[in-house]
Structures are given as structure tokens and as C-alpha cells.
Amino acid sequence: MSDSFSITDDEVDDYYEKLKKEAEAYGYHLNRDVEFTKDLLRSILINKGRYGYGACPCRLASGRREEDLDIICPCDYRDPDLSDYDACYCGLYVSGAILRGEKKLKSIPERRPSPEDRKKIKNAIKSEAGVISSLPLPVWRCKVCGYLCAREEPPEICPICKVGRERFERFI
Amino acid sequence: MKSQHVDGENREKIFLFALSTCGWCKKVRMLLENLGLEYDYIYVDLLEGAERDEAVEELRHCNPQLSFPTLVINDEKCIVGYNKSKIMEALE
Numbered sequence: 001m002s003d004s005f006s007i008t009d010d011e012v013d014d015y016y017e018k019l020k021k022e023a024e025a026y027g028y029h030l031n032r033d034v035e036f037t038k039d040l041l042r043s044i045l046i047n048k049g050r051y052g053y054g055a056c057p058c059r060l061a062s063g064r065r066e067e068d069l070d071i072i073c074p075c076d077y078r079d080p081d082l083s084d085y086d087a088c089y090c091g092l093y094v095s096g097a098i099l100r101g102e103k104k105l106k107s108i109p110e111r112r113p114s115p116e117d118r119k120k121i122k123n124a125i126k127s128e129a130g131v132i133s134s135l136p137l138p139v140w141r142c143k144v145c146g147y148l149c150a151r152e153e154p155p156e157i158c159p160i161c162k163v164g165r166e167r168f169e170r171f172i
Numbered sequence: 173m174k175s176q177h178v179d180g181e182n183r184e185k186i187f188l189f190a191l192s193t194c195g196w197c198k199k200v201r202m203l204l205e206n207l208g209l210e211y212d213y214i215y216v217d218l219l220e221g222a223e224r225d226e227a228v229e230e231l232r233h234c235n236p237q238l239s240f241p242t243l244v245i246n247d248e249k250c251i252v253g254y255n256k257s258k259i260m261e262a263l264e
Binding site: 036039040043044046047057058059060061090091106107108109110112114115 | 193196197216217236238252
């Protein structure tokens with residue numbers, strides 16, 4: 001694959017400033033190692049150019065958006081990884097403990113299921129569909145940050161973490 | 173497979189499955205280069221079609237989760253992720 005997506009330093013700097021501001025406003029922290037962090041952000045911008053979506057730079061994207069929704073940054077695994085390992089899989093987002101230097105950042109295990117397991121999970125969810133709820137409205141859950149809302153359809157953009165409607169799942 | 177070769181001291185057979193965009197993959201490459209070792213690597217994200225499938229199948233043998241970086245030493249020992257102490261130990 002020829003890599004014609006050269007990203008300028010200015011683009012990376014702008015992205016960094018914007019993301020850092022957003023992260024801090026919503027209780028998240030970017031890795032303080034600015035060089036490492038900017039390398040990751042450059043890679044996300046490269047992936048946006050390559051695939052049309054900002055796939056996780058540390059995972060192999062398929063090029064098919066619907067198969068990779070779970071790994072569009074911020075990925076579905078960021079928050080559980082922050083809870084269990086104090087960092088996301090890439091080391092882009094870190095916990096307060098790492099930010100304050102109380103813990104050290106390290107490479108963590110992959111939480112995303114293997115391609116075979118992802119297929120099984122998808123089929124299991126399909127067979128669960130149709131569970132009748134007595135609530136007046138369905139409850140939608142943002143798979144990235146856990147935000148819940150009871151309304152006919154999920155919001156266009158998550159009001160908490162700003163990911164798109166396609167990242168919501170029917171919760172109840 | 174269309175891998176890249178890096179010259180250095182020839183001790184073990186070292187092969188790295190990596191992504192060109194991944195920070196931890198870069199750290200493994202930097203470690204190998206600081207150690208001055210000869211190794212081969214492949215950026216799976218830069219491959220397409222049959223070439224990518226072939227590399228993925230090869231990786232699946234030692235790491236069914238298909239995660240990166242995966243370092244294979246002498247075609248048998250497999251180290252997943254940037255685990256400096258494990259890598260150093262295996263290459264001693």
C-alpha cells in the first residue's frame with residue numbers, strides 16, 4: 001500500500017491541542033510523553049486518510065468501517081483498560097495515577113476479542129434481540145463511555161465523549 | 173513474505189510482526205536496533221490482499237489474537253507486546 005498520506009507537524013499539533021483540551025474537560029488524560037503521543041496522533045490521522053476513519057494505530061484495521069467500529073479512537077476498550085491497566089492499549093490515554101507518576105506506563109494485553117470471537121459475539125447479540133421490554137422507551141448505551149439515555153433513538157453525537165450514533169447499543 | 177531486513181549482529185533468528193502506525197511496535201524496533209541485532213520485520217498494515225492474508229495466517233500460528241507487536245524468535249518463541257525484560261531475556 002503506498003502511503004500518500006503525509007501529515008504535517010501543524011496538523012498533528014492542532015489535533016493534539018484539541019484532543020488534550022477535550023480529554024481534560026471530560027476527565028481523561030493524554031499521555032504526558034508528548035513525542036510518543038504525537039506519533040500516535042499522526043498515525044490516527046494517517047489511518048483517517050487511508051481508511052476514512054480514525055482506526056486505532058495499534059490494531060490491524062480491516063478497511064471496512066462497520067467491522068472496525070469498536071476500534072475507532074477512542075475505542076470501546078479504552079475505559080475498561082484505564083480501569084484495569086491505567087492506560088489504553090496504545091498508551092494514548094492514561095489514568096491519573098500514571099499522569100502523577102505514581103504508576104509506570106507499560107504495554108498491556110489486547111482486550112479486543114479475536115476475529116473468530118467477534119463473529120460469535122455478534123451472532124449472540126443478534127439472537128438476543130427481540131427481548132421484550134416493558135419500559136416506555138428503549139435505553140441506549142454509548143459503548144465508549146457508558147453514557148445511558150432513554151429515548152426513541154440514540155443521539156447523533158454522544159454528549160459526553162462525542163463519538164457518533166453508530167457507537168451506541170440498545171441496552172434495555 | 174515481503175519483509176524488511178535490518179543488518180546487525182546475527183545471534184538468533186528474529187522476526188517482528190508490526191504495524192507502521194503503532195507506538196509499541198516502534199519501541200520494539202528501537203530496542204532491537206539499540207541491541208545492534210540482525211532482524212526482519214513486516215508492517216502488516218501496509219500489505220494488501222493475498223499478501224496481507226498470508227502474513228496474518230503466519231501470525232495466527234503463534235498469536236491467534238492477531239495483536240501487534242509480535243516478536244518470533246527462532247521460529248518458536250513468541251513474545252506479544254513490548255515487554256522489554258522478556259525480550260532481553262529471550263535474546264540473552
